[in-house]
Amino acid sequence: MVLTHFPQHAIVILSLWTIGILLIISGKYNKTYPKIGQALLISGIIWLSILLTNLWISLERPPLRTLGETRLWYSTFLAVVGILFYWRWKYYWFVAYCFFMAGLFLILNIIFPENFNKSLMPALHSPWFVPHVIVYIIAYALLGASSIIAFKQIFDNYLNKNNRFNLLKLADNLVYIGFAFLTLGLLFGALWAKEAWGHYWTWDPKETWAFLTWAVYLIYIHSRIGNSFREKTASWILAFGFVILLMCWFGVNYLPSATNSVHTYSQQ
Amino acid sequence: METNRKIWERPWGYKEGFVVAVTILLLGFILEYSTNGAGVENLLSYPNNVYIATALVSVLTLSFIFKRNSAVIEWLSGVPAAISSVGVLLLVSLLMGLTLQYDRNAPDIIRKLGLSHVITSWPYLLANLFILTSLGYTTIKNLAAFKRKKTGIIVSHLGLWIVLFAANFGSPQVQRLQMEIPEGGISNTAIDRGTNQVYTMPFAIKLIDFVLEEYNPKLVLVNNKTGRIYQSDVNNSIEADTGATGLVQGWTITVEKYIYTSAKAGSHYYFINEPGAAPSAFVNASKNNQNIEGWVSCGSFNRPYESLRLNEEYSLIMLFPEPKEFTSIIEIFRDDEDKETVHLQVNKPTKSDGWKIYQLSYDSELGRWSNVTVLELIKDPWLPLVYFGIFLMLAGAVYIFWVGSKNRSTNNN
CATH class of the missing domain: 1.20.1440 (de novo design (two linked rop proteins))
Known part of the structure; x- marks a missing residue:
């Protein structure tokens, strides 16, 4: 192989x-x-x-x-x-x-x-499989890139208190496109879940963390409207968002709350 | 950015948002604790869910019509309340994400605070009412002062509101039942596994045949002492298929012959087609100067497994084949002598009289010889509304993608 x-x-x-x-x-x-x-x-x-x-x-x-x-x-x-x-x-x-x-x-x-294993369990035999995961990975890539900017801003600010957060506009563009993909991934997942598991949303641990990720970026987007939040705070929200995202992607499998998750596809 | 405005002085902002958020969380947990963790399941059960939903819509609309200039509504339809309400729901969901739900061994305090059943707890209900109120006013406000360039904002906000509204108030009316049918049998009753109540369906289902397709089983090395499967490199298994070959832990393993359904006679396995006939393979394993040959089989519900000992440390075994697809060929009979044949599979449900019918499971002990199928029957009267909301949100997401940040700077409330 x-x-x-x-x-x-x-x-x-x-x-x-x-x-x-x-x-x-x-x-x-x-x-x-x-x-x-x-x-x-x-x-x-x-x-x-x-x-x-x-x-x-x-x-x-x-x-x-x-x-x-x-x-x-x-x-x-x-x-x-x-x-x-x-x-x-x-x-x-x-x-x-x-x-x-x-x-x-x-x-x-x-x-x-x-x-690397050929088998694919029946729940994954669906036309939704590829769009759901690809759209999510694109979202993760864009949001991961935006977090790089957030970390740089926070670090620059730590070194130099007078640093202006002028890169945050660039992060905003990434977050906007990333959030659109994140929403598509979430909704594709819901539509698929209805076909595969009978309900569009069951608060399976992976779903809970996907919602949390979505909610953090939703807060970030609103915090940037009319610059109502300090840019330093916004940078921290963006950095925090990526931590939640990673938790959703990798961390969930290790949480005690995920014992019965239907989203675990790799056997240990 | 907030100035030196005193708290509760108009216009309300983030200070008030923080106070409201904390109050709602505290109130939620106090209510839950004072009811001993009973939750809101009974409170929201049908038809109360419809009354509360109707009341919410009426209150939102009427209060907006008559009191739209009040400090409260002005605040609720603004950004600080949006962030505050999403924040509260985020916190409650975070608690759910960290606690195992519906855990019977949950400590008393976890149960009394509603953390073992978050989605039917007071904090969750209040968080949702908060976000539905704030999001509702924002949507009505934007609709009342409609501008074409706000279409995207309206569509995405309205979509999310409808989804949250219909999902929350519709969930008490979702019915999930299970129907078990033996091959050749017919059934018109289904059971609710939560309450063990049996329901009669408006249709009957006959199971013509149950077919399970499997992947070829895998051959792996297992540690003789610990019983653990050897896995430390990319190739730790070989597909059992005639001619297949692979390298595991230095052993070159070749499958000389693979029989999907077989039985042992003497020291050999032969093709046979009867219930319980198990997959088997004749394999050749060589490492350095050692060369070992023999049969392996994973066995079945009525046949033993057979492993091949390679050395002190390892044996070669065959794992049970994994299911690829399972299909129930069923006939659905309705009142009007109407009969329909359906091939039901996971991911390919069917519909009848307002019920969605899913392939759920089978007798996993018997595997492909299972002579029973388990179907799931689901009814969700609020589903069309949820789908409408999801459709609006999809449109909103596409809008965000295209228009991006263009309109963002002009919307500054």
């Missing part, structure tokens, strides 16, 4: 990305460096996409079931978000953070290899 050689593939991608980012950062020495850097970043993304496609074909099912599989998608989308926003705003620290996070998720998959 293709994933037998996952570490080798991942190391190639990680090398492409590391050199690419270093070249982008060292743009002041030579104008052509960033261009080569971008080409390397994109090559890495293409390599990863081919890997995912092969995985899909060899597993004979969408590789979206286990945490390890979703991490690969997350890594891909986060890299895409990073490069798109780099083209739009030219913040090299942003693209660096995005690729650092994307790389981190690949490394996690090397450290915790999974037994």
Whole structure:
């Protein structure tokens, strides 16, 4: 199976990305460096996409079931978000953070290899499966990127009290698009649940945490209306939102409240 | 940003939001505790849910018409109340996310505070009433002063309000029943597993056949002493299929022959087709200079399993096959001599007389030889309203995606 050689593939991608980012950062020495850097970043993304496609074909099912599989998608989308926003705003620290996070998720998959397994339980045999998970992963990638900005703002403010939170507008754009995807993912999930489990919302632990994630970003969006909250507070809300998001994605499986969750798809 | 305005001086803002939020939470927990954790299940049961829902809509509309300029309504339809009410619901949900729900062994204090049954507790009800009020006024206010560029805001707010309203007040009327039918049998009764009450359905269902499709079983190594399955690299299992081969823990394992339904005679397994015939495989395992051959089988409800000992440490075993799809071929009979044949599967429910019929389970001990199917029958009269709300929210999400932050700066209340 293709994933037998996952570490080798991942190391190639990680090398492409590391050199690419270093070249982008060292743009002041030579104008052509960033261009080569971008080409390397994109090559890495293409390599990863081919890997995912092969995985899909060899597993004979969408590789979206286990945490390890979703991490690969997350890594891909986060890299895409990073490069798109780099083209739009030219913040090299942003693209660096995005690729650092994307790389981190690949490394996690090397450290915790999974037994890639063909079987897909009947509840997942549905046309909703792919849109539900993909839309969620795109939302997570965008919101993860927005949290990078929040953490940077908080850190900058810690170093320099007079720091203006002028990057928060950039975060707002990411949150808006991310929140739209988050809402779509949540509602697709509800419509699917009605078909698969008989009810659109049962407060299964995963659903509870998905709602919590959605609610935090809802608060963030409202807190930015007319700048009624201090920007420092808003940055903290955004950072907190990502913690809840990670809890929903990974943490839920380890909570005592999730003992009977119907959303646990990987056997231990 | 708030100035040096004193609390309860108009316009109300975040200070009041904080006080209201704390009051609602405290009131919720006091009510729950003082009723010994009885919750609001009885209070909201049909037809009370309809009365309360109607009262809420009437109060919201009438108060907006006659008192829209009051400090309270002005505040409730603004951003601070929105954040405050979402915050309260978030806190209550967070408690639910951290506590195991419907746990019979929950400590007394958890139960008395309603934390073991959050969705039927006072704090949850009050949090929802708060958000329905605030969101309701915001929606009515935007509708009353309709502007085209506010369409997206109105659609998403109204959608969320309808979903919360219909889901909360509709849930007491949701009926979830189970119907168990043996192969060839027919049934027109279903049972509520919560109350054990039996209901007669407006239709009868006959089970023609139950079919379970399975994946090929997996071969794994198991530790002879601990009984744990070996897993430390990507490849820790091999699909049992003739010709399949793989490397696990240094062992090259080849499946020489795989029989899906078999029985043992002497030292061999042979194809056989009868209830309980189990999957088996003849495998070859080699590592360094060792070469071991033999049969493995996962067994079934009436046949023993067989493992292959590789060395002191490990044996090769076959796991039970996992279900791929299960189908009940059923006939639904209605009053008017109308008969319909349906292939019922998970994710492919069917409808009859206002009931949705789901494939739920089967006799898992017998697995593919199960001669009984368990169906779930669900009725939710409020569902169309929920779907309407979900549809509006989807439209709102698409709107946010397209328009993004363009209108945001102009909306500054």
